[in-house]
Amino acid sequence: MRVITQHTLGAPEVLTVVDAPEPRPLPTEVLVRVRAIGLNPLEARLRAGEFPLLGRPPFVLGWDISGVVEDAPGTWRFRPGDEVFGMPLFPRAANGYAELVAAPALHLVRRPAALSHVEAAALPIVGLTAWQGLVDLAGVGEGDRVLVHGGGGGVGHVAIQIAKALGAHVITTASAGKREFVEGLGADEVIDYTSADFAGAVRDVDVVLDTIGGDTAERSLKVLRPGGHLVTAVAEEDTGLIAAYEAAGLRFSGIAVDPDPVALRGLVGLVEEGGLRVHVQETFPFERVADAHRLLDDGHLQGKLALTL
Incomplete structure (x- = not known):
């Protein structure tokens, strides 16, 4: 072969x-x-x-x-x-x-x-990352305000759709060229990260999903409501960041995706219902x-x- x-x-x-x-x-x-x-x-x-x-x-x-x-x-x-x-x-x-x-x-x-x-x-990798982050770790539910960083990318475009299926109000960061794409996936608000600072444009978020890295997770401290939850797939072992979130009374979860047939079948169910493409x-x-x-x-x-x- x-x-x-x-x-x-x-x-x-x-x-x-x-x-x-x-x-x-x-x-x-x-x-x-x-x-x-x-x-x-x-x-x-x-x-x-x-x-x-x-x-x-x-x-x-x-x-x-x-x-x-x-x-x-x-x-x-x-x-x-x-x-x-x-x-x-x-x-x-x-x-x-x-x-x-x-x-x-x-x-x-x-x-x-x-x-x-x-x-x-x-x-699989992007879908399981989004599912395990939003469903298993964050427990996103009806009416939650969810910020998905990088909504036009692999994990992001799936995460928007999962969050919408769970009944959330979805905010996402994306370039201007991807605005129509992410809105078509169900994003309720789109922040063009090339011209606006999300940390100054969003407040009272229940869950942030970070797949971008850099200072994104640190800056997301400012947008979460008291008791809010950051889920990150890129800074899961940053001890300084974890300490900052705990000091602010916020939840911090790092996700390292793993094989999960139950979640895969959940994703298949969303596809078959027309809630995920x-x-x-x-x-x-x-x-x-x-x-x-x-x-x-x-x-x-x-x-x-x-x-x-």
Whole structure:
């Protein structure tokens, strides 16, 4: 089979398509013939050596996959021919940039007809991050005021829709060019971060979801109501920030997304009810992974990117 690997850290050009042995699924695992792979900014950071999650190369990136079960030894959950998607093994290496992936059956769910393979592959990491942050950690409910930072991006565009489905009033930061996009997702208020400071434009927020980093979480102190809750996917281990929130009487939660079939099925339910759509800005053939990573490096994506096989 073909896989995309790298033998050194660096620019997108280090990603190389090579031949490799097919993986052998263990009992409770399935072998998935991959049809599409979702790409995430984290993978660009790993490729470049900015974040040592996978250690030193060589390694194979990728977690978000959608495809068809080819073999299912020792598991009752799926049979050959079932179409599935998910985010197996994260944060351990899942070797998702490949034609075949061996994955725990428990980390996958059936692909609904409402999602193409490309859309399904684009959903798991961003969808689970948003769901676990807003539903599991923050417990967002009817009438809550929720601020989603970076509403036009991967996590953000899904988070807006989840928060709306939960009955929240949704405020988001986004560039002027993405205003129509995020309003179409259900955002009630849009703050153009290129021309306005959200910290001076918003008050009495119940929950802030931060996927931006930098000083965003610190500045969000000013917009939360007493007892409000920050959920961050990028500054979860910042002890100084945690202390600042506790001193202000605010809640602080860091989220490190993990495989969760219950949440995945919740996302599927929203899709099937018409409350969630996945936006894929562009798809690339498997062989053009370097071109896709150049877009990841540029940032400012609208939704997600995907590879197709």
